[in-house]
Amino acid sequence: MVNSVEDDLGTSTSLGSQISDEDSVQVETNQLLTGEASVVKSSGKKRKEMKKETRLGISVKKDEDFGNWYSEVCRFGELLEYYEQVKGCYILKPSAMKIWNVIRRFFDGEIEKMDVEEYYFPMFVSRGSLEKEKEHIKGFAPEVAWVTRAGESDLETPIALRPTSETVIYPYLSKWIRGHRDLPLKINQWNNVVRWESSDTTPFVRSREFLWQEGHTAFATKEEAEQEVLDVLNIYSRVYEELLAVPVIKGTKSENEKFAGALETKSIEAFIPSTGRGIQAATSHCLGQNFAKMFDITFEDKKGKRSMVWQNSWGISTRSIGVMVMTHGDDKGVVFPPKVAPVKVVVIQVPIKGAVDDQVLCDACEAVVSTLREAGIRAKADTRDNYSCGWKYADQELKGAPLRIEIGPRDLANDQVRIVRRDTGAKMDVKRGDLIEQVKNLLEKIQRNLYDVAKRKLEECTQKVETWEEFEEALRQKKLILAPWCDEVEVEKDVRKRSGSDETGGGGAKTLCTPLEQPELRQDTLCFASGKPAKKWSYWGRSY
Known part of the structure; x- marks a missing residue:
């Protein structure tokens, strides 16, 4: 598991050496990677002092100490710097920003074809608006950061920093949408969000502030909304596979794992073979009419009847950069796919x-x-x-x-x-x-x-099982597990509890997604965990 190593890397890990030679100073590649510097001196020449800084290479191997390897690769690869003032926050350096801008240009080009317009909404959310949708705020409550003071004065009412923007945007949809001619309404914004992670933070993957895009759309019919969810999911899949060269699985989240307040969540999932953990790469949510009911987002249809809109929200973040580094990086450092490489x-x-x-x-x-x-x-x-x-x-x-x-x-x-x-x-x-x-x-x-x-690595790490014993063994071997499931929330919770500890100290396994492309399911197939009739094949594993 990748753990935060901020305390260890808060200071510069470089080897500052005072070495001198008028003609040549050679630090060979193997010595650089072990942190040893040698000086080759030419005879017959005057020596003079020259200040040299010999930065250390990657000090650990990817397959032996993944957490420290990943942090060093991000840092020495000049993707980010640790922000010492606030733990869990990072300074994104030019290489990371260039990659993010490549993704942004590609994504903007695709959603422009879908008539999505760019907006920008404030980052502050009132308590009343945030708490209006109870189930939604319940999913984010532990991560919400609050502004309670302005200068020397306490605020009369605390203001939240957006963890996501549903409750920021939707009060205005109720103003802008009046009749069927106002639909569909399609909004996208590129912004930052704040989620005060209480667990260990990880560069790009889990930080307290990160960059993303978030789309928010409203339709007259459920069918239109459901189609857009798939259309956007396909664009996210292309970002990973065509730009970042990372294979992903398209699927549907379980009831237990879906976005708080959504009718259904579809996602693309990546898998990191070195750690045996899945990682949610991007999500596309069909929100149904839940938020429309809370924020009174209605329209007059062609027959003059008042109806609630059907809504979606969808997003991809700078986590994508971390997934790319984890997938392609090696013991020498970062490996950039050419399509996003800051320098080719x-x-x-x-x-x-x-x-x-x-x-x-x-x-x-x-x-x-x-x-x-x-x-x-x-x-x-x-x-x-x-x-x-x-x-x-x-x-x-x-x-x-x-x-x-x-x-x-x-x-x-x-x-x-x-x-x-x-x-x-x-x-x-x-x-x-x-x-x-x-x-x-x-x-x-x-x-x-x-x-x-x-x-190929993803395929080699994927294992199909049908029994609990096979599941446990595959989990020990850090596999991505495809198993038949009865699709019951309590069974998923029980799997997580039963698989919650092992000799490696890993957390419990959960569903990563139910793949859109389903293998054949025999009528007599039983759930691997409960023994009840199976309803679907789902991917399981530990995750970030």
Whole structure:
């Protein structure tokens, strides 16, 4: 399980070294990753002091200490910084924001086709509005943060910071919707929300403030609302599978796991093989008419009859970045899928003493970067001359660029470059004239390979069971479990209680979702937990 390591990583984990040499300071890749720095000194040259900072690489392995591995990858990969003023909050750095903006542009383009309009609502919620829908607030009550003072004065009535915006937006739908011509009304906003997590916080996955989009829509009929729930779910699935290269399962949440106040919740679920835990990746809720009743959202239909609207809400958050890191990251650092990579190609000069002037190599690197950028490929040069090539290779591997291009004297002489893949480490020499075509081809291959590898791991971790004994064994082996279920709330609660402790100290298992694509269910199939007739196949497992 990923646990918060804020206290351990609240200070900079870097190795500051005072080392000197006029000609070369080489910190090899393997030494960087173990935190050991060696200095290679040239003879016959004057020595002078140079300040060097040699940052540590990943100090733990993904399969041995996942929690600390994940925190280090997020930090050293320059995705975030821990915010020391408030525990459970994080500073998102440029790489994370660039990924989030790629997701935002893609998603905005898709929902624009659905005639969804962008709004922005205030983050403050009155107590009366928040508490109007009792079941809804009950689901969020432990996480609601309240503003109780302004300056030196106590507020007469505390104001909540939005944990979600149903109770912020819906009082205004009752004003804006009067007749059937006002429907459908489709709202989306990109904003932050605050949920005061009492459990351990985890970067991107579970934090006290996070970024997301939240859609809120109203329709005249249930059929229209139900169709939109599926349409949005498909877009979320594409965000994960097409952009982030993460395979997901589309399904329906159980009655016990659905969104508080919703009629039904559909979700996409990811699974992290290293921990054996599922993670809710995005949700699309059919709210029914519950909120319409609470906030008096009605309209006059074509026959002049007064009716309540049917509503949906749906959202995806910066949790998606964390899921991507968990899925593709390795013991060297972050691995970015090319479609969302902040930098797709990093170009590094490889100097050889006495062969070619270093400035000539730097100019060649900048020329390659310019060529790539003109072709629409995000690229940058790492021409720092105070680090060895090995150090820079490892540093860029920490940061996850899909491709590394190396340019040395031999490459200049042969009018070529060397390209190294981040996902496999494979190397190839490419003529400058073929560079753009080869880079585009390799980026497509990397995107496809990352998804295929993740899909294969997901399939290998999935186990179909029909008995409690098989379920227990699969849970011990950190599997994603597909089991027949009687679809009873009390049975799910009992499963969670019975599976609540094991030798690893893991929490209880629960339903992750009931897949939309159902395997065949024989008439004589019994629920794995209760022995009653099974009604459906559902995915089970521990989760974040």
